[in-house]
Amino acid sequence: MTAADGSRLYGSDASTADQREALLSGEVPVAVYGLGKMGLPLAAVYADVTGDVVGADVDEGVVEAVNAGECHVESEPGLSELVERTVAAGAFEATADPRAAAERAAIHVVIVPTPITDEKEADLSALESVARDVGAELDTGDAVFVECTVPPRTCADLLEPMLAEEAGHDAFGLAFCPERTASGRALADIRGAYPKVVGGVDDESTRVAELVYGELTDNDVLAVGDATTAECVKVFEGLYRDVNIALANELATFADEIGVDVNEAIETANTQPFCDLHDPGPGVGGHCIPYYPYFVINGFETEAPLLRTAREVNDSMPAFTVNTLAREVRAEGGDLADATVAILGLTYRPGVEETRATPAGPIAEELAAAGAEVVAVDPLLDDADEFVAEMIPQRALYDPDRDLDAVVLVTPHEAFDDIEWERFDPLVVVDGRQYLDLSDTDHRVYTVGSGVTSAGRAESAEPHRDANLAAEVER
Missing domain, CATH: 3.40.50.720 (NAD(P)-binding Rossmann-like Domain)
Structure with a gap:
């Protein structure tokens, strides 16, 4: 040619x-x-x-x-x-x-x-x-x-x-x-x-x-x-999503204190044509949204307090997820330091083999720092890779006979539909993506934004905003 x-x-x-x-x-x-x-x-x-x-x-x-x-x-x-x-x-x-x-x-x-x-x-x-x-x-x-x-x-x-x-x-x-x-x-x-x-x-x-x-x-x-306007179009698209997700994530932290299913409230609010709230989750990953706000935050002299706050909120969600898990384990009489915890999903999106900025990374680090034994499951990463080896102390593919105490769902891969939850002894599960339906099981399930739905259990969890947890989340 x-x-x-x-x-x-x-x-x-x-x-x-x-x-x-x-x-x-x-x-x-x-x-x-x-x-x-x-x-x-x-x-x-x-x-x-x-x-x-x-x-x-x-x-x-x-x-x-x-x-x-x-x-x-x-x-x-x-x-x-x-x-x-x-x-x-x-x-x-x-x-x-x-x-x-x-x-x-x-x-x-x-x-x-x-x-x-x-x-x-x-x-x-x-x-x-x-x-x-x-x-x-x-x-x-x-x-x-x-x-x-x-x-x-x-x-x-x-x-x-x-x-x-x-x-x-x-x-x-x-x-x-x-x-x-x-x-x-x-x-x-x-x-x-x-x-x-x-x-x-x-x-x-x-x-x-x-x-x-x-x-x-x-x-x-x-x-x-001009070219600068086109550059802004691309960056602004990412900024909108980061701020929107941050709003949803912050609202999700009020679920227990207000006593409502925030996810239901968001879904219903979105029936208004002018409302388009995103869903909350355990963090924001990928090669775009976690990075591009800094093109503005640190690229210009003008202050960007809203963009900074959105990044802080979204970056805090892995810690929030782990703190919530720790609280729910305590409610069942356990201790995260003695628990074996499985992370479901390491990629930042379902069906996409991409781990850049995945919230599974900081969640694994927080769990390990708390003394938990961490194993991970991802159908797209069934061969050991450097990312997983560096981020997670111990890793295993899904094993229905493994002695687990808790599970955190980070990425809702379709393969997780086939998990036979009834084969596990009662677990504490934090669902970060409103994905799991474990209503017919004995597992204690907390869905980010919705709160606790524990089959056969009437007790409620401690409020998210108690003094100890608030201090943990803000660190």
Whole structure:
């Protein structure tokens, strides 16, 4: 695959129809930088539409797999078949050399990780590295699309001058086109489950982004005022969810003191069209929501007390969950320090093999610090991995004959529907996701947000807000 004469889209005098034909006929080579869980589906869709894509990734194992027509991303319906088909057709290949990919491409799509540092600041090192490689090979008329989430003003203040300096010219397009996808449904999302947002550093960049993504999606392309506005759209989506979840989580802590099922109240309140409260839970995980608030909190001089408070509330939920379990174990005459506790679910979402920022991690740490023996069950992580080995002192797969004292449900995998709860002696169970129905058992069950539902037991739990527990939760 090599660049053709018709590859220029930015600043081209050709008609829109001719540019579209060039894009769809493979005359406009595309490079996608980052072939991870979101990057590989995006690259495969680009290959399916344009017929001329090279994917760049620093992981040589990923590159080898793609070039063999194999898919290293699991649990993505249709992705394995799409990768195999586009590679076999010569429309998609991979390289571990991003500069070589940049040399061949006219459209450059960047979707690399943008995590946070230990100081809770945006880590844009991977993005900057790719930008230098792309800039060094950036031809007149090339277009750069950034899909990875970044702090607002990254394109205008960092990437545009960096690319121009490396390229030695400014005759290129740059637009922010945020990915709006979720693991487990990436292809459907990319192809049009939601409108695609694009915003360029200039009008021509926006026009080119509209043209290209109009061919990838069956949904609308929403062109916003500029790249910074598009960056804000993506960040604001995550901030909304973090604040909303924090509200639900804080309300859940009032369940016993008020004496109501807060989950029922939330569900009923949501029948109002203007109300859309999320569900509470044992914590917030994943590679987005726990990180992106810090792009604003620590990225600008303006204070963000609401965002800080939301993060504190959501970060406190693992401790709240363990403190609740400890209280319920005491109510049954036991002690968490002498208990064997199973954590059900280590991934941050059901059906998704992703453990970044999973609340199971701090829950395991809190349990271990309290002296409990911790075992863990996750059908997606049935082989020992470094995360589990480091986070959890002892781990075992589900064993109905294991002598357990308590269970914490963190992630509601469908496989847990098959647990034969009646085979266990009475357990103390904290259900973090309103998932379990153990009403016909003798287990003592506490559902976060709903309170205690103990079969055959009339006694009530101590209030959440007693002095000792309040001190524990706030530490």
